[in-house]
Amino acid sequence: KNQVEQSPQSLIILEGKNCTLQCNYTVSPFSNLRWYKQDTGRGPVSLTIMTFSENTKSNGRYTATLDADTKQSSLHITASQLSDSASYICVVSARITGGGNKLTFGTGTQLKVEL
Amino acid sequence: EPEVTQTPSHQVTQMGQEVILRCVPISNHLYFYWYRQILGQKVEFLVSFYNNEISEKSEIFDDQFSVERPDGSNFTLKIRSTKLEDSAMYFCASGVIGGKNTEAFFGQGTRLTVV
Numbered sequence: 001k002n003q004v005e006q007s008p009q010s011l012i013i014l015e016g017k018n019c020t021l022q023c024n025y026t027v028s029p030f031s032n033l034r035w036y037k038q039d040t041g042r043g044p045v046s047l048t049i050m051t052f053s054e055n056t057k058s059n060g061r062y063t064a065t066l067d068a069d070t071k072q073s074s075l076h077i078t079a080s081q082l083s084d085s086a087s088y089i090c091v092v093s094a095r096i097t098g099g100g101n102k103l104t105f106g107t108g109t110q111l112k113v114e115l
Numbered sequence: 116e117p118e119v120t121q122t123p124s125h126q127v128t129q130m131g132q133e134v135i136l137r138c139v140p141i142s143n144h145l146y147f148y149w150y151r152q153i154l155g156q157k158v159e160f161l162v163s164f165y166n167n168e169i170s171e172k173s174e175i176f177d178d179q180f181s182v183e184r185p186d187g188s189n190f191t192l193k194i195r196s197t198k199l200e201d202s203a204m205y206f207c208a209s210g211v212i213g214g215k216n217t218e219a220f221f222g223q224g225t226r227l228t229v230v
Contacts, residue, residue, distance in 0.1 A: 042224070043206050043221035043224050049218060098165060100148070100163045102171055105150075
């Protein structure tokens with residue numbers, strides 16, 4: 001069964017500090033791995049998307065890494081801001097035979113940035 | 116910037132009633148999805164739709180659920196005979212035609228409350 005596990009479950013950091021979120025997955029057939037940011041009561045917003053051949057991808061203060069051999073990914077946030085407070089969700093995509101992609105979501109890491 | 120639009124933002128219905136959740140995907144997208152998120156839980160895949168037919172559905176998507184693209188712009192999720200456990204946020208997503216990097220853009224969700 002396809003699964004995505006994330007750690008930690010929740011995290012509190014001070015504004016300006018860096019943090020790293022972890023993701024482990026067992027999804028087949030692997031298509032790509034995405035990190036989403038979800039504010040409470042809102043839809044997920046894509047931060048990065050990486051294919052099998054990509055090791056790292058950056059989007060501003062967000063840097064994602066992917067180790068396809070160990071099936072692990074991380075999301076590093078630098079110089080955190082109060083607005084970074086949200087749930088960060090690791091999502092792994094499997095190609096659907098009939099077309100499109102089926103996304104398997106992790107449970108997310110709830111990040112809170114404080115003054 | 117184009118976005119996926121969902122209506123209503125919040126729907127309250129009595130148990131046993133039928134509800135229709137509506138979505139307007141991004142105009143040039145061809146792949147459409149419904150996901151749901153029960154409060155406090157992770158986002159779960161329901162169904163994917165391409166070329167006017169379901170390409171994949173999860174075990175959650177039983178005979179109680181159906182999807183339709185009635186007029187070439189709207190994409191609807193119908194839930195018949197709603198149950199208390201159907202209460203959740205329902206997210207519509209759409210993606211452009213393309214390879215395994217097909218991105219899925221999410222709407223803001225419809226919060227369904229079954230009472």
